[in-house]
Amino acid sequence: DGGITQSPKYLFRKEGQNVTLSCEQNLNHDAMYWYRQDPGQGLRLIYYSQIVNDFQKGDIAEGYSVSREKKESFPLTVTSAQKNPTAFYLCASSTRQGGYYEQFFGPGTRLTVL
Amino acid sequence: DAKTTQPPSMDCAEGRAANLPCNHSTISGNEYVYWYRQIHSQGPQYIIHGLKNNETNEMASLIITEDRKSSTLILPHATLRDTAVYYCIVRVGGGSQGNLIFGKGTKLSVKP
Numbered sequence: 121d122g123g124i125t126q127s128p129k130y131l132f133r134k135e136g137q138n139v140t141l142s143c144e145q146n147l148n149h150d151a152m153y154w155y156r157q158d159p160g161q162g163l164r165l166i167y168y169s170q171i172v173n174d175f176q177k178g179d180i181a182e183g184y185s186v187s188r189e190k191k192e193s194f195p196l197t198v199t200s201a202q203k204n205p206t207a208f209y210l211c212a213s214s215t216r217q218g219g220y221y222e223q224f225f226g227p228g229t230r231l232t233v234l
Numbered sequence: 235d236a237k238t239t240q241p242p243s244m245d246c247a248e249g250r251a252a253n254l255p256c257n258h259s260t261i262s263g264n265e266y267v268y269w270y271r272q273i274h275s276q277g278p279q280y281i282i283h284g285l286k287n288n289e290t291n292e293m294a295s296l297i298i299t300e301d302r303k304s305s306t307l308i309l310p311h312a313t314l315r316d317t318a319v320y321y322c323i324v325r326v327g328g329g330s331q332g333n334l335i336f337g338k339g340t341k342l343s344v345k346p
Contacts, residue, residue: 162335165334178333221268
């Protein structure tokens with residue numbers, strides 16, 4: 121089955137710890153994205169990457185970091201510098217042929233900072 | 235990018251058509267209208283998009299007014315599984331950034 125996987129589904133961390141969220145896709149898509157969603161709100165873009173070894177900051181990149189060493193993988197690290205990290209994190213991918221806005225989303229990771 | 239306005243919530247009876255409106259009065263000529271939906275605690279799902287003409291696929295129909303200042307997403311026979319938040323998004327097609335800008339959307343409740 122082609123799709124996007126995110127792991128883990130639920131993640132708990134202590135304040136002050138870094139944590140890495142996984143995102144893998146086997147759709148052969150060029151572009152990948154990370155969004156954050158807070159309760160009752162829409163999605164906000166954290167980072168995106170259109171090709172391997174290149175990525176761009178989105179609207180709320182502070183306190184986050186990413187890497188794109190492989191086309192299939194786009195992990196997100198939530199650092200201790202992120203002031204309010206508890207949220208629902210969503211990864212997505214798309215192709216240039218799809219005009220980039222036809223994005224496929226993973227199931228999400230719900231991060232809770234204790 | 236053009237902003238969109240959607241009602242915060244709507245109800246629909248199961249088996250009836252659900253018509254979800256979206257206003258985008260500042261849309262420019264090269265901006266497309268995209269619709270996504272998000273079922274509770276899941277990732278959003280692409281539904282349909284269009285530029286000028288009405289569009290239809292296996293999930294829904296998209297009706298865009300002639301002046302393109304508003305559109306309507308139609309789910310022809312709503313089921314309980316269509317209960318979700320529906321997002322109307324306007325973006326330049328094939329844009330270099332590709333990031334979607336989600337508002338709060340319309341929460342559609344399909345009732346038996």
